[in-house]
Amino acid sequence: MTTILGDIFGDFRRLVLAALDDLAVAGALPPGLDAARVAVEPPRDPAHGDLATNAAMVLAGQAKQNPLQLAEKIAAALAGRELVSAGYRGGGFAAVVAKPGFINIRLEPAAWQAQLRGILETGPAYGDSTLGAGRRVNVEFVSANPTGPMHVGHGRGAVVGDALAALLQKAGFAVTREYYINDAGAQVDALARSVYFRYCEHVAGLPESSLLHSSGTQQAAPAAPEGFYPGEYLKETGRRLYERDGERWLDKPETVWLQRLRAFAVDEMMALIRDDLAALGLQFDRFSSERALVEDGAIERALSVLEGAGLIYTGVLEPPKGKLPDDWEPRPQLLFRATQFGDEVDRPLKKSDGSWTYFAADIAYHFDKYRRGGDTMIDVWGADHGGYVKRMQAAVQALTDAAARLDVKLTQLVNLFDAGQPVRMSKRAGTFVTLREVVDEVGKDVFRFIMLTRRNDQALDFDFAKVTEQSKDNPVFYVQYAHARASSVMRHAAEELAGQELSDAALADADLALLSDPAELALIRQLASWPRIVESAAEANEPHRVAFYLHEVAAQFHLLWTKGRDEAQLRFIISGDPDLTRARLALVRGVAIVVASGLAVFGVTPAEEM
């Protein structure tokens, strides 16, 4: 109902609603019926027709009429209406009533052919929707801590977040992609100490080191600090610190260097992360710093809102049920009344040392997002943060007086395999696989697509051997291959029909009535459902549906291709019959446009040849 072009299901829903109005005016239906549940969908069994509506069954109760008889009335009223929308150009339809009360609709081929023409005329924008009506949505994703390179789990969140954002954009929302930098907690202090340790280590290893000269022997490296980040990458960071600052931090107390090194380390880590993001082709509209919020007093501002609503108090929490932490001590804390908003317990805002909890900062951050104009926020988190969802939603509800909504998408684990053998990962054993290593190995297109072949809340197996295999078992190549095949046909056609204009605009004028084979019409139907897929996937926040849809389009196209192998008259290029060839090229281009449009949502480049 909101699509710019070619949502056949929306068009027919409008038509059904208009028919219902006709019936109401004629007195055949009581006025003021609630038609919200009236749906027009493809029937599961294609033998039933192209479209089906449940209108009679949904309204039978309200209208106090027999569903079958009501269906007959609606079908008759439908038959009296015409497809006035330009997208059908004279194509008609037939409506038939079936058993429980379904009304099955079958379009004449001309209506489908007109849909294909519309696809060619619309091009890459095909599938765009006005569902979002320009409403703003803030999608926050990745938000990997700036303590090291991204790992594969971050990569999944990154891809899911980016595809979700792209999908929402295609569906007409004004999307902001945002990254939250957790650069304020104790962990970045630990990071700074780790860098300092590596820095000292580096200096000690230098032949010209003052440590050597002053004592005559190499000084033992200082002990690794608490919470030490053991990754090799920090050796490089320590070296870079030496190159920038020389020996000025040596033998100085922590109070002298901690703040400076923290800033340096976070900058270095963010540079690493930005490289990783770039390798995946990711771009953010905004990076928000936790530290900047803290230093700006944003926490106090946000908490004062809660304070004013009487939602903050000092109290003592019950110890958690089940396993009691070893060092549990009851202690009065500053608490947020999350239980008033459906959370299990009230949540602490200050640590025992008096500093703010991560939660307090996150409250400030979400309040900041809201004040910047986001009443719809989506956060993409790793599933290990699942326990955090309720309290954050509670906070958003409390902060905005329920004017804003926070949705949280949790991404489950990625299990790495190589030819069926699990790739064991252990930070301690040093067999940690970074996102960058995986992306460099398989390519960003493969990585992105595979990450979207599963619902985000399902664990996903990622097998290096399988995802790089060039066969139909690999969904990436299966879909890519369909696009490449389409491109290949167009290259051949350019030779066969040398001198003829084969642009999409030109092909839209081909005699599409020549596309009459059932397999051809089935393919057009498949292409015609793209706008509907965009809207439903966007509404459900489920980009993976696009992957399954593209797989179906590719299958239908490969099928038609192979039919042409058995029945030469079904090939796309028919020597000596330029009119038929042009009609079929229009279909081929339609496939390429839809596949490319879907891949664009995923940030995957459509292949021209393979």
Add this chain to the structure above:
RNA sequence: GUCCCCGUAGCUCAGCCGGAUAGAGCAUCAGUUUCCUAAACUGAGGGUCACAGGUUCGAGUCCUGUCGGGGACGCCA
């Protein structure tokens, strides 16, 4: 103990605000290549939708409970 996610074919998973005879891929079996890319396609077998109730014209889908798997549970993020 509480909360969240999950349970669909031998395996991996889809199933679109409830809709008609529950689908796809893999695996198994039987086929297709002088021809636009066989990197593909066709057909067959394979199901107590974990279990038990409930809601209604209709439940894999919604509600309750049970069982099983995973995850999270103050001062980490």
